[in-house]
Amino acid sequence: xxxxRLVLGGFVILGVVYICVTLYSRSVRREKxxxxxxxxxxxxxxxxxxxxxxxxxxxxxxxxRLILLxxxxxxxxxxxxxxxxx
Numbered sequence: 001x002x003x004x005r006l007v008l009g010g011f012v013i014l015g016v017v018y019i020c021v022t023l024y025s026r027s028v029r030r031e032k033x034x035x036x037x038x039x040x041x042x043x044x045x046x047x048x049x050x051x052x053x054x055x056x057x058x059x060x061x062x063x064x065r066l067i068l069l070x071x072x073x074x075x076x077x078x079x080x081x082x083x084x085x086x
Contacts, residue, residue, distance in 0.1 A: 018070045
C-alpha cells in the first residue's frame with residue numbers, strides 16, 4: 001500500500017512539475033520570438049502570424065518532447081536508489 005501511494009504521489013508531483021516547466025518553456029520561446037520580430041520584422045507577415053508560426057514549430061519540436069523526460073528520469077533515479085538501499 002505504501003508503494004502505491006509513493007507512485008501515485010510521485011506521479012501527481014511530476015505532473016505539476018511538467019505543467020510548470022511546459023508553461024515556462026512556452027513563455028520563454030514566445031518572448032524570444034517577440035524579440036526576434038522586434039529586431040528584424042518580416043515584411044510578409046504580421047507580428048501575430050510570425051509568433052503563431054514560431055509557436056507551431058515549437059509544438060512539433062524536440063524541446064517539447066524533451067520536457068517529457070520529467071516523467072522518466074526521476075522515477076529511474078528513485079527506483080535505483082531504492083534498489084541499492086534495499
